[in-house]
Amino acid sequence: MAKILSINPTNPQPRLIAQAADILRHGGVICYPTDTMYGIGCDIFNQKAIKRVYQIKRRPKDKPFTFMCDSLTNISQYGHVGNTAYRLMRKNLPGPYTFVLSGTKLVPKIMLTKQKTVGIRVPNHPVCLAIIESLGNPVLNTSAMPEDNDERVVRTADDVDHLFGKQVDLIIDSGEIVPEPSSVISLLNEQPEILRYGKGSLEAFQ
Template identity: 50%
Template sequence: MVIEINAENPQSRLIARVVESLQKGGVIAYPTDTTYGIGCSIFNKKGIDRIYLLKQREKKKPFSFICTDLSEVARYAKVSNYAFRILKRHLPGPYTFVLDATSIVPDLLVTRQKTVGIRIPDNPICMAITRALGHPIITTSANLSGEEPIGDPFLVEQEMGKQLDLVVDGGILPPDVSSVVSLIGDSPVVLRKGLGDVSWCS
């Protein structure tokens, strides 16, 4: 099922429908500030397993997740003073930041190094969904592992709709990915160059 939501002013009644699906264990596709993502509640183990199958992704590669603001980031990740300054400067934006995980993060989302990837996308729809749900959602690009991300919600529905509970249509998006930056050490390390400018890391 495709639900069209206004990209600039998301309708609260439609956001509520999406959140209801997530609360019931649903897996959805939704717009971010890069391309379309696939997600579910971070506390929905069955949903996370479904996304692994859908993506054909190895279990040893945990998914990142979306937080609504920096205070929520600090609940799920250990944020140093220097990391906080970087997060404050670049979020919301097209970045995934790797940080040390706190104990409340589900094991499925933590790497062997006890780290997590966290996003705060600059997109009103996914921010409204996460805020209304009350806790983070999984974020991973809408594509099979190794293939190009999909920026057209109707293509997402066509290729993946049978394995999803909802596709949130927020318009056509470029097939971009976020830049991934590790903030584990004393200075930022670029793990993947994407849409977000990483010249400040050098």
């Protein structure tokens, strides 16, 4: 069974954040809180760990996962950010948005779509941001829900443990999160395109 680590959602304890980052650094898979729901993730540079997440989620290999950065500066290392995209992201990040961008050469192939695009987030959650910063790399991001999403609501670390506890190395408990998917916005062209209506105001992108 996975170890459950309670981390304060507003003032994450650095010692505990370092423990979580260390598990990721050594190829571990963890469940962690975000601003939209509990997620499953690993270091995007560890192919073995990424393959584990594919197995856990029973996800087809031709559907790459999104990933999370800790800042807009961090995003621009992994996605090509034009002037319009930069302006929009600067105003709305961190927040519950997944932005689709053209990937840079730094992005591992396994994380790219056939069109060489990536989905990137900067979540508005102190625990999540602290883990990414401590690791020093982006973290893969997928919901801690079954791929078929059979309406089982996952709100707490106990819910996550019940579904995925035997398959992951660590579950971070930062209290209850009412799940609501991120809004997905393509910034591949000058005009933003809303691909999925989810959490967060979309006024700026219309």
